[in-house]
Amino acid sequence: MLPEKKISTAVIKRLPRYYRYLGDLLENDVVRISSKELSERMKVTASQIRQDLNNFGGFGQQGYGYNVEYLYKEIGKILGLENKYNIIIVGAGNLGQALANYTDFEKRGFIVKGLFDVNPRLIGVVVRGIEIKDVDEIDAFVKENDIHMAALTLPKQKAPKVANDLVKAGVKGIWNFAPIDLNLPKGVVVENVHLLDSLMTLSYTISQEEKDQ
Amino acid sequence: MLPEKKISTAVIKRLPRYYRYLGDLLENDVVRISSKELSERMKVTASQIRQDLNNFGGFGQQGYGYNVEYLYKEIGKILGLENKYNIIIVGAGNLGQALANYTDFEKRGFIVKGLFDVNPRLIGVVVRGIEIKDVDEIDAFVKENDIHMAALTLPKQKAPKVANDLVKAGVKGIWNFAPIDLNLPKGVVVENVHLLDSLMTLSYTISQEEKDQ
Structure with a gap:
């Protein structure tokens, strides 16, 4: 899902950090993570994470958390990393x-x-x-x-x-x-x-x- | 003048940039600069500059602008650069x-x-x-x-x-x-x-x- 509105610089600056954490989780074979768990690891609030990701259409299912690989790939796409x-x-x-x-x-x-x-x-x-x-x-x-x-x-x-x-x-x-x-x-x-x-x-x-x- | 209150991270992050610009001005033998001129060079508002520097007690005289060398040295002190x-x-x-x-x-x-x-x-x-x-x-x-x-x-x-x-x-x-x-x-x-x-x-x-x- 492509962003329709102007995303703030602060959000953009945080995206590579999400990407880095999700990459580390993938390396450690973590399949799914709740926003609470991700928030504890990243030391940002769960609501911050939800808000940030909502800028790009969400990605999480209430109660099921995030699919790590999917979210990693989607953030990669947002960051323009599908290109060389x-x-x-x-x-x-x-x-x-x-x-x-x-x-x-x-x-x-x-x-x-x-x-x-x-x-x-x-x-x-x-x-x-x-x-x-x-x-x-x-x-x-x-x-x-x-x-x-x-x-x-x-x-x-x-x-x-x-x-x-x-x-x-x-x-x-x-x-x-x-x-x-x-x-x-x-x-x-x-x-x-x-x-x-x-x-x-x-x-x-x-x-x-x-x-x- | 030492800061008495907690200075925000945003201000602190801007200080090295002031220091860099003032160092460049010094290298070019600029003795004095108005907050307007400094603001044009740095592409931040003059009021932002005044506000930032007021955190540390000011340094400018209304109508006279800033003494470049003095301000450079004072910001250096604030940044802890008088130490090795x-x-x-x-x-x-x-x-x-x-x-x-x-x-x-x-x-x-x-x-x-x-x-x-x-x-x-x-x-x-x-x-x-x-x-x-x-x-x-x-x-x-x-x-x-x-x-x-x-x-x-x-x-x-x-x-x-x-x-x-x-x-x-x-x-x-x-x-x-x-x-x-x-x-x-x-x-x-x-x-x-x-x-x-x-x-x-x-x-x-x-x-x-x-x-x-």
Whole structure:
């Protein structure tokens, strides 16, 4: 069942977490789970779970709980995981190479097709069978290889220009690891992973806990 | 000025972003900025900025805007960045090694003191001058080296047990990259970076955009 109305960002951000929990349950051969049990595992209220899933038409039968495999697959469909996504990684330093080597992405249908960098010393190096290319080749590569998304792990000075080039080439989504916010045209999706921001949130909370002691 | 009241998570999550923008302004020799200008750059309302900063006592003078360097330093203090944090990275695969090589963390006072893994093939390997040790040595190492935080990049099967060991050893915060939620005692702070969740949020949005076309 496809969503008819605009789903809130908060709900969308929770969906991958449901998907992850349901995947773990499946791995452990759990066939059926009540919203109460799922709520205890996930530490969210059962009513939150019901509300979230009702956005997409429900999936549960009163008193019978959820069929784990069915719900897993349906949430996968909602997340767009029935499609395969061709990805390039732009910025083939340590983080870019780590992403290229992360096999879990492929299991979910995110296929790394190319690696690019601005650094002449990296160009030509082979990572997991993929030769790192010059960013100048992005435009042709994206068009020829039907690339949907790019992970961007360049330094912040280089990231905005390359992000614009990616959009011009036709990339629909940017997974941005550069410590800068990208201003891109509407219709291009940006998902930020700001590692240093995350680390600072941690230091904030630790320093507050220490003050409270 | 120290916060007297409980600051909401949403505000805390925005602080590193203010800090990042102010750092960029400083690098570009901007001395003073109005909340209007800052709001245009950051794409949040000026009233949001004022409200957020009022949680910590303000910092702006009506009509004069914000002194960039002062505000940068004060937000740094709030984020706990006047302290140094000793970090270990547990999980020295590609991602762990990428984090170990990320020099921006040290610039902000997060010092990588140790690298650990469960994989015998990695133990003894040297990354950026640090020899990878066995996770069995974590307890002694944390106590001897006054370790505050651990980045956890182990596979999800290994992560929960090691996270418990880290807490027993005295670590105050865990920066968790394992694709699993950790259930830890109160007083231990967990900051999650679930990369696959983030990538699925991106695929969701892209697949929705395509349906809308």
